[in-house]
Amino acid sequence: MLSIRIGNxxxxxxxxxxxxxxxxKFSKIKAASDAGAGAVxxxxxxxKVPFQSQMRSYSLPGNVIISPTNKRLDLATGAELMRQVKKELPVRMMANFSAVGSAVDEWRQLAEEFLDAGTDMLEPNFCCPNLDTSDPKSAKHSDHGGASIAENPEVCSRLIGMMRGLTDKPIVPKVIIADRAMLLRAAKACVEAGADGMHVVGLPISGLPPIDDEGVPDIPLLKGTPQxxxxxSICKYSTFLATAQLGxxxxxxxxxxxxxxxxxxxxDAILWGAxxxxxxxxxxxxxxxxxxQMLAGMKNYMEAHNYTSLEDFRGKALAHFTTPDKVKLIQGHSKVEERYCIGCGKCVRPGHCEAIEIVEGKAKVDAEKCIACGVCRALCPTGAISYQQDEEK
Ligand SMILES: Cc1cc2nc3c(=O)[nH]c(=O)nc-3n(C[C@H](O)[C@H](O)[C@H](O)COP(=O)(O)O)c2cc1C
Structure with missing residues (x-):
């Protein structure tokens, strides 16, 4: 029911x-395999790891992990780990690797050794934003591996073309690109050179943490911070967008x-075309x-809609993805289901709204003044507010 195909x-x-x-680490990949992941x-x-590093981060539960520095594997360790996983675990594996864009021989060596170690797929990393060692004050373009590759379609094309010559296993480059035209250019270059798909990550790509009481960036055990x-979850909506743009x-x-x-x-990502x-x-x-929980939730959703495969609904939302001049405004306003309204007044607070007031302990909407912005519905703690389409005159 949930199976998918990437290349062969x-x-x-x-x-x-x-x-x-x-x-x-093997123990974590085993945990992923035991948990039922489709691939790791x-x-x-x-x-050779370009500069030594370990994970440090500013982390806000449910929202963001801003991580300016991370552990990386050298090829001997990575290939050995891949070999062990493929020998002992059933889970499908992707190899995620990088080098500077001009070092085609290093990319070849990485691909060849991971293929030899048994990887099921190659995932060239054209996305890591943490590799740029250029002076932050300089505007000079750089060749740093990771995200810098995707900015250059010719480099994408050269690297994917080289890998295509090595294997018929799936090649799925991973990119994070802010600009739509650039994203489409990189994807086109990769696919024309033989990529079997694209792995796309939502924005914002990078950020800086807030500041602690001492006036320094709030990342424990780190002195100085790059982006x-x-x-x-701050990436979610941008992930939907990039997925739909590619989809x-x-x-x-x-x-x-x-x-x-x-x-x-x-x-939702699948509905947007993933x-x-x-x-x-x-x-x-x-x-x-x-x-x-994800697998169970997806199965329930599919059963409720009588879908038997992901293909039955993949990309279904794309029919609604259009340009701003083509959207159609439906006339209507918010309405309050009185029996659920507890008169808390949260819906009255938004500064831009002049349509709601509390009358005798219940929210009342002036339909003429309602601009249907959606904020009151989101604020209502009891779900008493919904939208009603005006009757066609
Ligand atoms: C601490 C940390 C380290 C990461 N390291 C890598 C990496 O080595 N290679 C890579 O392609 N992505 C890396 N990522 C990005 C993730 O693979 C993933 O694409 C990203 O976190 C977005 O997914 P999420 O919002 O579910 O975390 C890293 C993310 C985090 C938080």
């Missing part, structure tokens, strides 16, 4: 454990990543049982 590989379900702190992407690996990759034009599978915290988020969804922060916050 079938995954039992679309939930992929994204490369990161959950995938750098090994921690970012380099031929840090920003992960978690509209790409015939190949899209893997969506960023802020997909529960079964509903993953299902074939699979990759997750990291939600398991970091809530543990491995999230995977089972």
């Amino acid at each position: 590989v079938t995954l039992p379900n679309p939930i992929v454990i994204a490369s990161g702190p959950l995938t750098d 992407s090994l921690k970012l690996t380099f031929v 840090g990759s920003a992960n978690g 509209q034009v790409m015939k190949k599978p899209v893997m969506a990543s960023g802020g997909l915290d529960n079964w509903k988020d993953c299902t 074939t699979s969804t990759s997750i990291c922060s939600t398991v970091m916050w809530s543990g491995w049982e999230v995977v089972g």
